[in-house]
Amino acid sequence: MSRLQAEHLYKVFGRRPDEAVRRLGSGSGRDELRAEGTTAAVIDASFSVEPGQIFVVMGLSGSGKSTLLRMLNGLLEPTAGRVLFDGRDLTALGARGLREVRAHRISMVFQHFALFPHRSVLENAAYGLEVQGVARAERERRAAEALELAGLAGWEQSWPDELSGGMQQRVGLARALATDADLLLMDESFSALDPLIRRDMQDQLLELQKRLKKTIVFITHDLNEAMRLGDRIAVMRDGRIVQLGTAEDILVRPADDYVASFIQDVDRSRVLTASAVMTEPLSTGAGGCGCETVTPDTLVADVCAVSARVPHPVAVKEDSGDVVGVVPQSRLVGLVGLVGDERAEPVPCGAPVRRLPQQKEVRASA
Numbered sequence: 195m196s197r198l199q200a201e202h203l204y205k206v207f208g209r210r211p212d213e214a215v216r217r218l219g220s221g222s223g224r225d226e227l228r229a230e231g232t233t234a235a236v237i238d239a240s241f242s243v244e245p246g247q248i249f250v251v252m253g254l255s256g257s258g259k260s261t262l263l264r265m266l267n268g269l270l271e272p273t274a275g276r277v278l279f280d281g282r283d284l285t286a287l288g289a290r291g292l293r294e295v296r297a298h299r300i301s302m303v304f305q306h307f308a309l310f311p312h313r314s315v316l317e318n319a320a321y322g323l324e325v326q327g328v329a330r331a332e333r334e335r336r337a338a339e340a341l342e343l344a345g346l347a348g349w350e351q352s353w354p355d356e357l358s359g360g361m362q363q364r365v366g367l368a369r370a371l372a373t374d375a376d377l378l379l380m381d382e383s384f385s386a387l388d389p390l391i392r393r394d395m396q397d398q399l400l401e402l403q404k405r406l407k408k409t410i411v412f413i414t415h416d417l418n419e420a421m422r423l424g425d426r427i428a429v430m431r432d433g434r435i436v437q438l439g440t441a442e443d444i445l446v447r448p449a450d451d452y453v454a455s456f457i458q459d460v461d462r463s464r465v466l467t468a469s470a471v472m473t474e475p476l477s478t479g480a481g482g483c484g485c486e487t488v489t490p491d492t493l494v495a496d497v498c499a500v501s502a503r504v505p506h507p508v509a510v511k512e513d514s515g516d517v518v519g520v521v522p523q524s525r526l527v528g529l530v531g532l533v534g535d536e537r538a539e540p541v542p543c544g545a546p547v548r549r550l551p552q553q554k555e556v557r558a559s560a
């Protein structure tokens with residue numbers, strides 16, 4: 195069962211929202227409604243998030259990301275559609291049931307995390323547990339564990355203003371982790387951080403995720419962040435999800451011109467992996483020569499480096515040692531603009547590699 199399912203979600207602000215949903219369903223546009231003073235913030239959003247996945251919602255300002263996120267934990271009631279959490283219809287829960295789910299099962303991490311200035315880091319991290327009514331000793335133990343996971347061991351007794359912005363954001367993350375919630379909703383959680391710290395937080399989240407396997411819905415307007423973090427990505431435009439897929443799907447098969455223009459500056463070599471660009475091995479002996487190999491999840495940038503060192507297509511091996519494909523240099527050429535040479539064709543390992551004509555000419559004239 196999916197951890198979270200959104201079924202035909204709509205959120206309309208303004209006059210006669212139900213009528214607006216009907217009109218949107220029969221083809222009216224968002225601009226037409228806006229001219230009448232009605233904002234269709236989210237239009238017909240459907241998706242599911244599996245346990246342990248990071249699901250990223252990406253879009254420009256005003257595309258409807260935050261409104262969508264707030265419907266996922268019941269902070270906003272959908273104008274139409276349903277949200278199922280572990281199969282339970284959140285939209286049908288009363289206020290009390292929703293509060294219960296939010297306190298125990300779903301945590302939020304915001305962009306600007308409001309830490310209490312007169313509470314220690316430990317007390318701040320324990321806040322969610324305090325709300326749940328967990329006894330002091332137990333909540334301090336769990337908060338200390340969460341702080342350690344977030345890389346803040348040793349800072350428990352410090353005050354928030356003694357921490358850098360990145361560290362304060364980690365306290366926010368620790369607070370969410372301490373509650374043991376199954377679902378983390380992260381709204382532009384790293385957007386206020388400097389680029390280097392932001393990248394560091396992304397790494398930390400991915401590292402944590404390997405161990406904790408939470409289900410995470412992560413909102414961002416930054417495509418590179420979306421590509422780094424997302425197992426699946428929903429691209430939003432003007433309230434609608436215009437593409438839903440993996441980073442690879444979006445890069446290799448953009449749904450429309452809008453998505454294509456969005457991704458044009460993305461460094462594909464740092465997003466795509468060997469598994470996205472490999473082909474069937476032409477010979478059964480591929481990978482058996484002792485040359486360097488890569489794994490299916492090696493980034494194309496790193497495959498390029500290996501490709502420059504081996505005299506034939508790079509073999510892609512599973513951890514088990516099975517060869518699952520090869521990456522000829524010709525495949526890397528279009529992707530990252532490398533200059534191709536004859537090594538695109540498989541040659542027996544150890545055979546001399548023919549030089550590029552250009553190189554020959556240089557030597558001939560020397």
Ligand SMILES: Nc1ncnc2c1ncn2[C@@H]1O[C@H](COP(=O)(O)OP(=O)(O)OP(=O)(O)O)[C@@H](O)[C@H]1O
Pocket residue numbers: 207208233234235253254255256257258259260261262415
């Ligand atoms: N409470 C509200 N009342 C009226 N309109 C709203 C309300 N909340 C959001 N909107 C409108 O809904 C649309 C989507 O807003 P939303 O905040 O969800 O977008 P976003 O993609 O999260 O943008 P940002 O990244 O700037 O937060 C916008 O046009 C916004 O003005």
